[in-house]
Amino acid sequence: MSPYVPLRAQPPWQTAPSAEKEYGEPAPRKEVIYQCPGGHPVLVVFYAEAEAPPSWDCRRCGRTAYLPGVAPEDPVTTKHQDQTTPRAQLRKRRTEEQGRVLLDEALERVRASGCAR
Numbered sequence: 001m002s003p004y005v006p007l008r009a010q011p012p013w014q015t016a017p018s019a020e021k022e023y024g025e026p027a028p029r030k031e032v033i034y035q036c037p038g039g040h041p042v043l044v045v046f047y048a049e050a051e052a053p054p055s056w057d058c059r060r061c062g063r064t065a066y067l068p069g070v071a072p073e074d075p076v077t078t079k080h081q082d083q084t085t086p087r088a089q090l091r092k093r094r095t096e097e098q099g100r101v102l103l104d105e106a107l108e109r110v111r112a113s114g115c116a117r
């Protein structure tokens with residue numbers, strides 16, 4: 001026998017005849033087809049018990065494809081729902097008092113550097 005024995009003759013993603021023996025039965029899967037507004041069917045394979053999301057990005061054009069019977073969400077309300085102004089985000093993170101302290105510290109640094117006139 002040769003001293004060099006490869007651990008694996010084929011990469012694991014290739015289904016060798018012995019793969020089922022080695023890894024057991026493959027997990028049950030289901031195929032879900034989304035409909036792209038551009039007319040491209042988008043086939044996605046999920047684990048059989050996983051819940052397929054209502055939408056999936058089309059691989060060909062990048063638009064959002066939907067399950068048959070799922071109404072496309074209003075892109076305006078969904079896309080901008082979580083977006084707020086930078087000021088509103090800042091006010092979530094810091095109180096007015098914390099903001100004043102930080103502003104004072106920053107002004108102090110600017111004055112100390114001699115840049116402020």
Ligand SMILES: [Zn+2]
Pocket residue numbers: 036037038039040058059060061062063
């Ligand atoms: Zn498409």
